[in-house]
Amino acid sequence: MSTINVDxxxxxxxxxxxxxxxxxxxxxxxxxxxxxxxxLSFHYGKHHKTYVDNLNNLLANSDLAGKSLEDIIRxxxxxxxxxxxxxxxxxVWNHMFYWHSLKPNGGGExxxxxxxxxxxxxGSLEACKKEFAQAALTQFGSGWAWLVVDGGKIxxxxxxxxxxxxxxxxxxxxxxxxxxxxxxxDYQNRRADYVNTILDKLINWDFAEANLG
Numbered sequence: 588m589s590t591i592n593v594d595x596x597x598x599x600x601x602x603x604x605x606x607x608x609x610x611x612x613x614x615x616x617x618x619x620x621x622x623x624x625x626x627l628s629f630h631y632g633k634h635h636k637t638y639v640d641n642l643n644n645l646l647a648n649s650d651l652a653g654k655s656l657e658d659i660i661r662x663x664x665x666x667x668x669x670x671x672x673x674x675x676x677x678x679v680w681n682h683m684f685y686w687h688s689l690k691p692n693g694g695g696e697x698x699x700x701x702x703x704x705x706x707x708x709x710g711s712l713e714a715c716k717k718e719f720a721q722a723a724l725t726q727f728g729s730g731w732a733w734l735v736v737d738g739g740k741i742x743x744x745x746x747x748x749x750x751x752x753x754x755x756x757x758x759x760x761x762x763x764x765x766x767x768x769x770x771x772x773d774y775q776n777r778r779a780d781y782v783n784t785i786l787d788k789l790i791n792w793d794f795a796e797a798n799l800g
Contacts, residue, residue, distance in 0.1 A: 592797035593759060596687060597656040597680055600639070604653035606646075608639050609683055617691040621784050626772045634768055635682045642675040656680045657753060664754040677749040681731060681762065685769075688761040690791040697792035701799065708741040716786050718743045723763045723782040732782075734761040734795060760795040 591612075599609035608631075615627040646652040651659050651672065659676040663669035696702060702712055709715040715734075722745040723732035730747040736758040737744070744752060752759045763785055770781035 591687060591794070592800070593684070594800070597683060600656060600679060600683060601653075604646075606639050606642050606656070606679065608636050611686055613691055618689060618789060621773075621788050622689070622770075623773050626770070629772065630768055631682075631686070635679070638675045638678040638682065642672070642679055645672050645675060660751065660753060674749040677751050677754075680753075681749065681751055682764070684759060685731075685762050685764045687794050688763070688791050689785065689789040690793070691789075693789040693791050694787045695792070698796055701792060701796045704741055704799070715741075715743075719761075719763070720779075720782050720786060723765050724779055726765050729766040732763045732765060733759050735759050736799065758798065758800065760798045761790060 600606050611627070611631060615631070616624045618627065646659075649672070651662060654662070656676055656679060660673060660680060663673035663676065666673070696712060697705065705712055705715045709718065719732060719734060722743045726732060726745045726747065728747065730745060730750070732743065732745045733752055735742055735744055735752050741760070744757065746752065763782060765778060765782070770778060774781040
């Protein structure tokens with residue numbers, strides 16, 4: 588496969604008409620101590636896997652079987668009779684995107700080209716990170732905070748539950764998962780510590796740059 592980005596990364600979740608648990612892009616100990624192997628074993632090995640298994644069961648004999656995750660998400664979004672399909676397909680996609688949004692020894696600064704685009708939208712990298720963190724902290728209940736490109740401008744959005752920017756034709760660059768199972772074993776109710784430490788030490792600016800297209 589070519590460079591992993593938002594245009595091709597979900598191919599790893601498909602095997603014919605079945606959807607599989609795509610491998611993590613790093614060892615389950617690689618994000619320690621920010622995210623423990625214990626958290627990854629539950630988050631990836633239990634929660635993410637359950638969404639994959641549910642999706643396969645829900646799509647048995649469906650005309651959506653075998654389509655890309657993106658096509659399934661767009662076809663089922665807002666359809667009451669396909670809500671379960673949407674929720675599980677979107678959560679498979681969102682989780683894959685989240686794993687790639689992190690990397691061991693991440694954080695720091697993006698490339699000069701990406702940093703310039705961020706500064707054009709936010710004024711500074713620090714302002715961008717502050718707004719990103721604020722979106723993650725103010726998402727009530729379960730959901731996601733996203734760095735996106737919308738109308739040619741880099742922006743921050745947040746979505747609840749399984750929602751994802753691709754249903755609005757907004758291109759995601761990075762995401763932070765703020766469902767409690769993403770951080771509770773390591774941080775309990777300290778969501779702010781989890782979010783800020785990810786931004787400082789794990790966020791994958793290389794993935795963001797690849798997603799600019």
